[in-house]
Amino acid sequence: MTPKGRIWGAVALLSLLAAGCGSGQPSAQPKPHNNVKTTKKAPMVASQNKSPRRTLKVIAFYDQTMAKVPPDPFYLLKAHPGLVDYVAPFWYEAAADGSIIAKPEGNAAAAAAADHLPLMPLVNNAGGTDAFLHSASTRTTLVNNLVQLIKNHHYAGLNIDFQQLQPADRQALTAFMTQLYHALPPHVALSMSVVPLTNLNGASSAYDYQALSPMVSAMVLMAYDRHGDGTPPGPVSPYPWVVQSVNRALNAGIPRQKLYLGIANYGYLWTDHSTHAQTIPLKVMYQHKYGKFVWNPTYKEAYDSYTVNGVPHVIWFVNDQGAVDRIKLAEKDHLGGVAFWRIGYEDAKWWNAVAAALNHQSVAAAMRPKVSPQHPLHHQPKKAHHH
Numbered sequence: 001m002t003p004k005g006r007i008w009g010a011v012a013l014l015s016l017l018a019a020g021c022g023s024g025q026p027s028a029q030p031k032p033h034n035n036v037k038t039t040k041k042a043p044m045v046a047s048q049n050k051s052p053r054r055t056l057k058v059i060a061f062y063d064q065t066m067a068k069v070p071p072d073p074f075y076l077l078k079a080h081p082g083l084v085d086y087v088a089p090f091w092y093e094a095a096a097d098g099s100i101i102a103k104p105e106g107n108a109a110a111a112a113a114a115d116h117l118p119l120m121p122l123v124n125n126a127g128g129t130d131a132f133l134h135s136a137s138t139r140t141t142l143v144n145n146l147v148q149l150i151k152n153h154h155y156a157g158l159n160i161d162f163q164q165l166q167p168a169d170r171q172a173l174t175a176f177m178t179q180l181y182h183a184l185p186p187h188v189a190l191s192m193s194v195v196p197l198t199n200l201n202g203a204s205s206a207y208d209y210q211a212l213s214p215m216v217s218a219m220v221l222m223a224y225d226r227h228g229d230g231t232p233p234g235p236v237s238p239y240p241w242v243v244q245s246v247n248r249a250l251n252a253g254i255p256r257q258k259l260y261l262g263i264a265n266y267g268y269l270w271t272d273h274s275t276h277a278q279t280i281p282l283k284v285m286y287q288h289k290y291g292k293f294v295w296n297p298t299y300k301e302a303y304d305s306y307t308v309n310g311v312p313h314v315i316w317f318v319n320d321q322g323a324v325d326r327i328k329l330a331e332k333d334h335l336g337g338v339a340f341w342r343i344g345y346e347d348a349k350w351w352n353a354v355a356a357a358l359n360h361q362s363v364a365a366a367m368r369p370k371v372s373p374q375h376p377l378h379h380q381p382k383k384a385h386h387h
Helices: 010-017 073-077 106-114 136-153 167-183 209-215 239-251 282-287 320-332 348-358
Strands: 057-062 086-094 100-102 122-125 157-161 189-194 218-221 259-264 266-271 277-281 294-296 301-308 311-317 337-343
Touching (some): 057 073, 073 337, 086 189, 086 337, 157 167, 167 189, 167 209, 189 209, 218 239, 239 320, 259 320, 266 282, 301 320, 320 337
Parallel strands (some): 122 157, 189 218, 218 259, 259 337
Antiparallel strands (some): 086 100, 294 301, 301 311
16 A cells, blocks of 8 residues: 555665754545445455454565565564565566566465465556556456466455546546456455545545445545655645545445555755655664654644755654554444554564554553644645555
């Protein structure tokens, strides 16, 4: 849910972080979509070990690249059995001809099976292609390939994450999801990741929220990367924008019980006033004790700015307290669940805070920095394309 397809040079990233330490500064339900005939499909099923206190379902997207940097996410999850309902590994890409490019990782599959974690692999559109959407035969090819994928591996579900689409893709995308919905076995949970609704001419207009909602068990709202690689420095997931994005999604026709709030657990580092930003997983920040981050109460994110050898650096990231605040928002708005982008980025403290919030338990936040001065956004850039 998420920035997808990022490849990190772990050694370079760790070296960069070691370079210096800074000091900081209810809307009505939509009417049924009359033109859509639906059949009963599997709902999102909660973990058998789910805590009776937990009301939100949880999807955890999985990053096999950063998972190689300790600590291992499946090891961390062992301390919180029943907390995650589905693991969604970033393993498959849909090519322009409807074929599937597979990059599964056996260790993760084995670990998930050992911990009884249902798999809901993510399928993205390789390089942002939309070619397969506009040909009925190619759509059918892709649908058949996805159905076969489910049969071969006995996956519990699929997550469709097609990004960088255009307004002209709107009808074709809905047609594809409708065809896939009817082709999948009834027991398979189908979810979809969507970008926040912005304007009629933007990338979000490719998603007909109301028409797509009957086709899925969960709609994951990727409420992150408001700022990131390609934008000036700013909060990754500014809280007022997240609230606005949730309200727009509900008003556009996504039922509350199907809307899952996407929550980031990473940040960005900008240097030398550039719009190029480097992704930094939360666990890497903490491993290097990088900076004395301060908390921005408006954006509900951590922030730091400092100079290394005369070069200005700026960091914004969603820490564990930021994740807790967004979980509380999802509960307040009676959403169906949350989706974390992505496990492999986090550490034990993050899981402890998240588990406490989901299970309605009291625990001291892992990070309670003093309040910083406000850092208002001086611009409202388009959402960075990501994942």
